[in-house]
Amino acid sequence: MKIALAGNPNSGKTTLFNAITGKIEHVGNWSGVTVEKKEGDVKQSLNPRNEDLVVVDLPGAYSMSPYTSEESITRDFVQNENPDVIINIVDSTNLSRSLFFTTQLLELGIPVIIALNKSDLIDKKGNTIDVPALSDALKCPVILTSATKSSDNGMPKLIDAVITLGKSNKKQIPPNISGVKKASTKEDFEKADKKRYAFVNNVVTEVERRKVSSEKQTLQDQVDRIIAHKWLGIPIFAAIIWLVFSISQSWVGPLLADTFVGWIDMLYEGIASLLGEDVNPVVAALLLDGIIGGVGAVVGFLPLIMVLFFCLALLEDSGYMARVAIVLDRFFKKVGLSGRSIIPMIIGTGCGIPGVMATRTIKNERQRRTTAMLTPFMPCGAKLPIIALFAGVFFGDNSWVGTSMYFLGIAVIIISALIIRKITGDYSKSYFIMELPEYRLPSLKRAAISVLMRAKAFIIKAGTIILVCNAVVQILQSFNWQLQVVAENAPETSILASIASPLAVLFIPLGFGLWQFAAAAVTGFIAKENVVGTLAVCFSITNFIDVEELALVGGSTEVSTIFGISAVAGLAYLVFNLFTPPCFAAIGAMNSEMESRKWLLGAVGFQLGMGYTLAFFVYQIGTLITTGTVGSGFIGGLIAVALIAACVGYLMRKGSKGNEISAGMRSVKV
Amino acid sequence: MSMVDFIVIGVVAGLLALAIYKIVRDKKRGVKCSGCGGCSGCPDKNLQ
Numbered sequence: 153m154k155i156a157l158a159g160n161p162n163s164g165k166t167t168l169f170n171a172i173t174g175k176i177e178h179v180g181n182w183s184g185v186t187v188e189k190k191e192g193d194v195k196q197s198l199n200p201r202n203e204d205l206v207v208v209d210l211p212g213a214y215s216m217s218p219y220t221s222e223e224s225i226t227r228d229f230v231q232n233e234n235p236d237v238i239i240n241i242v243d244s245t246n247l248s249r250s251l252f253f254t255t256q257l258l259e260l261g262i263p264v265i266i267a268l269n270k271s272d273l274i275d276k277k278g279n280t281i282d283v284p285a286l287s288d289a290l291k292c293p294v295i296l297t298s299a300t301k302s303s304d305n306g307m308p309k310l311i312d313a314v315i316t317l318g319k320s321n322k323k324q325i326p327p328n329i330s331g332v333k334k335a336s337t338k339e340d341f342e343k344a345d346k347k348r349y350a351f352v353n354n355v356v357t358e359v360e361r362r363k364v365s366s367e368k369q370t371l372q373d374q375v376d377r378i379i380a381h382k383w384l385g386i387p388i389f390a391a392i393i394w395l396v397f398s399i400s401q402s403w404v405g406p407l408l409a410d411t412f413v414g415w416i417d418m419l420y421e422g423i424a425s426l427l428g429e430d431v432n433p434v435v436a437a438l439l440l441d442g443i444i445g446g447v448g449a450v451v452g453f454l455p456l457i458m459v460l461f462f463c464l465a466l467l468e469d470s471g472y473m474a475r476v477a478i479v480l481d482r483f484f485k486k487v488g489l490s491g492r493s494i495i496p497m498i499i500g501t502g503c504g505i506p507g508v509m510a511t512r513t514i515k516n517e518r519q520r521r522t523t524a525m526l527t528p529f530m531p532c533g534a535k536l537p538i539i540a541l542f543a544g545v546f547f548g549d550n551s552w553v554g555t556s557m558y559f560l561g562i563a564v565i566i567i568s569a570l571i572i573r574k575i576t577g578d579y580s581k582s583y584f585i586m587e588l589p590e591y592r593l594p595s596l597k598r599a600a601i602s603v604l605m606r607a608k609a610f611i612i613k614a615g616t617i618i619l620v621c622n623a624v625v626q627i628l629q630s631f632n633w634q635l636q637v638v639a640e641n642a643p644e645t646s647i648l649a650s651i652a653s654p655l656a657v658l659f660i661p662l663g664f665g666l667w668q669f670a671a672a673a674v675t676g677f678i679a680k681e682n683v684v685g686t687l688a689v690c691f692s693i694t695n696f697i698d699v700e701e702l703a704l705v706g707g708s709t710e711v712s713t714i715f716g717i718s719a720v721a722g723l724a725y726l727v728f729n730l731f732t733p734p735c736f737a738a739i740g741a742m743n744s745e746m747e748s749r750k751w752l753l754g755a756v757g758f759q760l761g762m763g764y765t766l767a768f769f770v771y772q773i774g775t776l777i778t779t780g781t782v783g784s785g786f787i788g789g790l791i792a793v794a795l796i797a798a799c800v801g802y803l804m805r806k807g808s809k810g811n812e813i814s815a816g817m818r819s820v821k822v
Numbered sequence: 823m824s825m826v827d828f829i830v831i832g833v834v835a836g837l838l839a840l841a842i843y844k845i846v847r848d849k850k851r852g853v854k855c856s857g858c859g860g861c862s863g864c865p866d867k868n869l870q
Contacts, residue, residue: 432827439830443837616841623838 153205153318154233155194158226158257159241160250161212162589164269166190168241168299169209171307172198189225198311205315208235216256230260236318237263239310244268244281244296245590247360251352252345254290259326263317264292267310271296273590278363286359291325293317300595327351372591376475380588385479390559392467397554400460401540408455416448420694434630434637441692442626443619449688449696450681451614453537458603460536464501465599471589473498480562481584487566488573491584493523497565500527501558502606503534504738511745518578524745525572525755526565528734529762531557533606534680535730541684541696542726545711546719553723557730564731568762571800577807613679621675622685629690648690661789662728662764663721663771673728679735691715720774720783724767732763761796768793 157165169175173192194205213226230238240257242250257264266286274281287294293313297306329344329351378384399405420440427436467473476498481491492514500507507527514520531539531554543553573579628648632638638646644653644667652671659665659673672686688696691714715722733739733756743752768789775783 427826427830430824430826431830432823435827435830435834439834443834612844616844619841620838620845623834 153203153237153315154235155205155207155314155318156230156233156235156238157207157209157241158230158238158253159212159269160214160243160246160253162587163212163241163243163250164299165209165212165241168239168267168269168297168307169207171299171305172311173207189229194311198307203315205311213253215253230257230262235262237265237314239265239267239314241267241269241297244270245273245277245279247281248352248356249587251290251355252348255327255329255348255351258290258292258324261323261326263320263322263324265310265313265317266290266292266294267297267306268294269297269299271306272298272301280361282359286355289355289358290327375591376588379472380475380478382479382482385475389476389479390555392472393558394551394555396460396463396467397558398551399463400456401543401554402551405456405459408459409452412455413448413452416444416452417694420444420448437630438623438626441694442623442689445692445694446622446626446685446689447614447619448694450537450618450685451611452696453540453684454607454610456540457533457536457610458607461502461533461606462599462603465602466594466596468498469592469594469598471591474586474589477584477586478588483566484569485581485584487569488579488581489519489522489569490582491586492582493519493526493569496523496527497530497562500530500532502532504528504530504532504734505741507532508738508741508745516580516582518573518576518580519582521746521748521751521755522569522572522576524742525751525758526568528738528742528759529564529568529731530561531730532680532734532738533610534735537681537684538676538726538729541687542722544696545715546722553726557726560727561730564762564766568758571804572758574804575800575807577809613681617679618681618685621678621682622689625671625675625686625689643690658792659728661772661783661785661792662724662767663775663783664717664725664728665785666716669717669725673725673732676729677733677736679737680729683729687715718775718778720778721771723774724771727770728763728767730763731759731766733759758800761800765793765796 157169159165169190169192172194174195175190175192189211190209192207192209193199194203194207196202199205208229210226210229216227216230229235238257238260240254242254254264254266268281268283268286283294283296295306295310295313297310299305299307329347379388423444424436424440427440477491477494480494484490484493493511495513496507496510498507499510504527507530508524511520511524511527514523536554539554539557543551547553625648628651629643629646630638631647632645633647633650643649648671649667652667652674655674656665656667656670659670664670668687668690671690672683675682675686684696688694693711693714696711712719712722717725734742739752739756742755743749746752746755772783772786772789775781
């Protein structure tokens with residue numbers, strides 16, 4: 153039996169899906185978390201007779217007329233794949249909004265069961281819903297559910313009702329809304345929609361009693377007036393992000409990292425002592441420095457990343473991140489994007505790939521492509537070890553570095569969106585309406601599950617791609633082109649150095665013209681964590697976290713001396729790695745979502761130009777401020793940046809001209 | 823090259839073979855995702 157879960161965004165479909173299948177799909181306290189359908193079997197405890205029950209979780213939709221691509225997934229599935237039963241998840245705290253979609257589902261003829269979800273909130277709010285009357289009015293069973301609860305959540309009753317209804321083979325009788333069926337033209341549909349709304353309003357008036365009048369301001373409204381305020385919202389957001397970075401990178405994270413890195417150190421020392429003095433130094437270095445040291449240096453940052461994602465998961469679950477989208481919307485609107493673009497960017501702070509994929513919720517093609525291009529500018533999980541490393545090595549108080557990189561990412565996105573709008577010549581505007589979810593106490597369990605899944609993926613990645621890359625880097629660093637072992641005092645004769653050195657020349661104006669940094673930047677395109685791993689291998693640093701000092705990077709002066717670059721150059725390198733193209737996997741996701749080779753090439757070129765230019769300015773201006781003179785390679789870098797600017801300027805002029813021509817053609821047509 | 827050297831080389835080769843096997847197997851299974859760490863937020867479960 154195929155069961156479809158359909159309902160409005162943020163009605164709790166995925167939470168209910170997890171509750172009845174036992175899966176742990178990602179949920180979020182905001183709309184638009186699910187953009188693809190997901191399948192699962194009903195779990196054994198709810199299905200003791202082992203019936204064949206397949207549940208399909210569909211993206212949220214407000215109606216059967218698709219507005220975004222994920223809504224069309226829902227419509228196409230419900231209309232074409234003939235599910236045996238539809239469970240329509242209705243947010244019991246917002247009946248009048250939810251039932252419009254219900255009336256459309258009821259007209260399909262497929263048996264519908266309404267799961268009146270978030271039912272625990274009905275009592276809390278002091279409201280009442282006459283469930284039997286609602287069931288009579290809609291001519292379908294209505295079951296109270298509370299998917300977030302682990303027991304007494306209505307799931308057994310819901311599944312029983314689904315099995316009974318599915319086996320009955322009864323066709324769903326639609327509610328009697330006159331004039332709806334005959335709709336064929338746009339005007340007819342508009343009239344039909346009005347009739348549906350009138351029907352829904354009547355039903356809601358009959359079955360629901362609300363304690364608080366919707367005209368009155370609730371506590372949530374009052375909180376939103378501050379948190380989502382157009383001016384106050386920004387400093388509040390900045391303070392929260394600073395707090396998150398402080399907890400993860402200065403307070404709790406290093407404490408956990410201390411123990412974790414201790415284990416890695418023990419492993420390293422244990423194997424080193426096991427090998428003894430008799431092993432060939434090249435072979436020993438391959439295992440100790442290349443594999444254990446390189447992978448360990450990256451994995452050592454895992455506790456910090458886990459704490460950061462735990463905090464972000466709590467924020468997301470509380471409903472705060474949806475307010476961030478509202479706060480930033482007006483800035484994004486001015487540059488041709490909208491709050492809808494912010495959702496992929498917030499998802500992109502976890503990983504750029506799902507962030508880029510989430511752009512498919514954006515209907516406007518130019519906005520979708522622009523968002524896919526700019527989402528990787530948000531510091532993702534893979535970039536966090538780089539931020540943590542450079543913040544720790546060069547800057548004592550490291551939490552402001554992470555925070556400023558987060559906000560620099562947003563600023564770069566806004567500036568880039570403005571440039572892209574001028575290049576494309578598309579000045580179309582779009583408006584963003586988002587239903588703000590209720591604030592709720594975040595679930596520690598959900599946040600913990602989310603973090604554990606990320607940790608698992610991080611370790612798998614470290615044990616596969618990062619391990620292979622570090623081993624290759626170690627081998628290339630150990631031999632020269634004649635396949636002779638490189639002398640200890642002549643690492644610049646290695647294969648790796650000879651490949652990376654020509655690239656390093658390009659980085660002289662950015663302050664890090666060393667082959668080790670060039671090699672790390674290149675391996676970073678395979679996976680951004682490789683930057684840390686490659687630096688560890690190239691500079692023979694076993695780990696970057698000091699277990700004695702409980703500091704993020706102990707002996708930072710020592711590490712910065714080994715690196716051989718200034719703090720300003722370190723910051724420039726950090727900026728370069730954050731704002732140049734993302735890893736290949738994220739570029740692949742960009743390719744899928746952009747559906748245009750021209751846009752993809754333009755995006756990668758733009759990201760390269762942006763990363764280079766930003767790093768140039770950070771290094772040169774920073775050096776000017778700290779030493780009173782510009783940094784090395786200033787003229788060469790200035791020429792390169794001028795060429796990039798000229799290129800962008802030419803494209804912007806071309807875009808504006810194109811826009812003028814098309815505007816002229818439109819006026820002639822008029 | 824001593825016996826220990828060969829053992830270490832064997833261990834390293836084994837680790838690399840396992841890592842490459844996992845990467846290749848995932849690729850054959852159509853897993854495009856390289857393991858970014860954002861699985862819980864990934865909207866496309868087919869990629870994992």
